[in-house]
Amino acid sequence: MTNAETLGRCPPSTGCEEPSSTRIPLAVYLLAAAVFATTTSEFMVAGIMPSLSQAFGVSVGEIGYLISLFALGMTIGGPLATAFLLQLRVPNKPAFLWLLGLFVIGSVLTAVAPSYAMMALGRVVQGVSSGGCFGIGLTICANLVAPQFRGRAVSVVLAGVMLAPVIGVPATALIDQTFGWRVSFWGIVMLTAVATMIIAVGVPSSKPEDFTDLRSSFAALGNGRLWAAYLTSGLIIGATFAAFSYFAAIFTQVAGLPVTTIPVLLAIYGVANVVGNLVIGRFADRYTIPILIGGLTILAIALAVFALFAADPVISIAAFIVIGLFGITMNPAMAARVMRAANPDPMVNAVHSSVITGGLAVGTWAGGLGIDAGYGLTAPLWVGFGLAVLGLVSLAPAKARRIS
Template sequence: MPAAIYLLSLCIFAMATSEFMVAGMMPSLAAAFHISLAEVGNLVSAFAASVVVGGPLLTLRLRAVRRKPALLGLLALFLLGQLIGAAADSYAQMLASRIICGVAQSAFFGVALALAGELVGMDRIARAAGLVLNGLMLASVAGLPMATLLDQRWGWRVSFWLVAALVGLAMLGIAVLTPAGAKPARQGAAEEIRALDKPALWAAYLSSALIIGSVFTVFTYLAPLFQQVSGFSAALAPALFGVYGVATVLGNLVTGRLADRHTRRVLQGGILTLLAVMLALALGAQWQVLTVAAVFLLGAAGLPMNPAMVARVVRAGGSGAMTNSLHMAVINLGLMFGAWAGGLCLDAGWGLRAPLWLGAALALLAWLSLSLDRGGDSWQAKTRPAEVSV
């Protein structure tokens, strides 16, 4: 794999850490800005909403720009947002920081995967995507705990400044070591949108949204499940999330290697594993050994389907930045829906097992969504394209 692939993974790690870390410092931010925890939660929602809406719109504006300058510009925009957050002395400034960072992250995701496809070819896009997206997994395993620890010891601003420094380091690496990439064809916005008019592509988007929705319906409410149903102490929750995180990293490395040639099988196996895990937890979460095993399998089979999802989307709709940015938006919609729908189950008084049953239902729908694309366009690896200019 080219060095640029690992640099892109570093960028995703920094950006995802910035996205996740707000959840780990909610009490500190609430105290700093004299707001409620619900208002801090709105910062998380604002980030996700800006990914969904702003990212694809910004990607349209970058359609005629070479990959390397586009990446550097998006990193600079993200760095600006991060610095605003680090220096924020009001809730409005922090909200602006989250919106700017969310828009930049979504567009960066699309351009990064487009460049990865150019560098390695469609026959290895899933492996490259797995390495790039490993930054996302590592952010949950290492980035979030690190930011939370820094917040507890030296204050929340230190985490913001550190992520900003990491983004600056990544910018330097991209500037020195990353090829320019092929210049995208000059297309109007209408042409870009018409290029998305492919049933196989939207079938792939639907599967991705349902898979991520299923995962986050359950993941969002694991902490209370551990304590109130499985009977673990609060002190063991970080260790259980550590099991989940390690499984996610390992699973992503494995699926990244398998997903190019076995895209459908990876998705089928992953979805069936999710379904089995959620049913097992719904019926047996009171048994601690089963809970630990299920959490490991949830981590190994849930988010690690990302390389296969990316490979399917790229083969159905091409490796363009707009296709990948919209995929990022769809994934975030699934995430937002899963967390929201699981919360509705709890608010209705159905108990902590209800999100597990809902997650299983979404996994079943994800399985059924695979049948919407019976053709070969979104499953077969394509030939390696010509090398890009440096």
């Protein structure tokens, strides 16, 4: 392993330094639009928890499980769907479109759900298709640009994730408060259908050399460095979403803020996501490990402060913004680390998505479990703090190599 790899930096000789954003084709931005649609659906439950809790007659903790079910669908079903399509030798673009169609079906189930059970089923279907879409979408993205531009191109696709809290999630919360939660879910159906049509027209057809068979995809997973990168990614996202999944309830029931402030807080959080993604995305290839270490340290401190001062609106909002700046925004660094450990591949990307959403599921589930066990609405924040600390521990070997 070279010193540059140990530091998580991009050696200048590889040609990956500072590519021009003009080299990124329009199709990459179209992929970001599809990711925006699926990510909005994944996160929207956090902003409409009170309405769903009342509609289905279940606790806030049980509504939080709907986020976990989506994440578990991605974790387990995403790689299985990807493997199935690879086994059938379906090219990347048609596979992506089939999975988007499945996502539309799952979205319809959530919109018409007469019961909590039907809503849960729809969330699982959405999660399975979203996991496959994410893995194949990143592979298409990587194949659309030269290798030295992959990190920047992936950060564009990930911008769809960052924009979801800024635009999509606040919009669904406002729609819920104005027209009801079902209209919010029907909005996702429409959004995904439009994204599917845009992808069908605007993304080039897959090239024969872009195809990866199932055997070579599984072979790419036999890499210890890759799984070390996966572990850190899962812990980062788990720590972030242990807090984010329950923020609406914390702010309204602990800090005493009116429910009408939730869309505003979502928008502020989303802006923090976008700013963090822009900055980290620019330096992720060169300073991967330092970004992960620094980001996890700040994230852990912010979660602890949020938990200790949850009843203080000013301090808790400030901590929430810091979580937005240094939580999910580490995604470009996480992706850069994975891409350095293994070449872009549908299964590599799908499993990375699975590990990330597995961390999301664990963080959200553990937070809900803490609430239902009687530890209060700040329990998810302490869960997030613990996961962030574990994330730092997972980087200790890399840090030791860096020092040596």
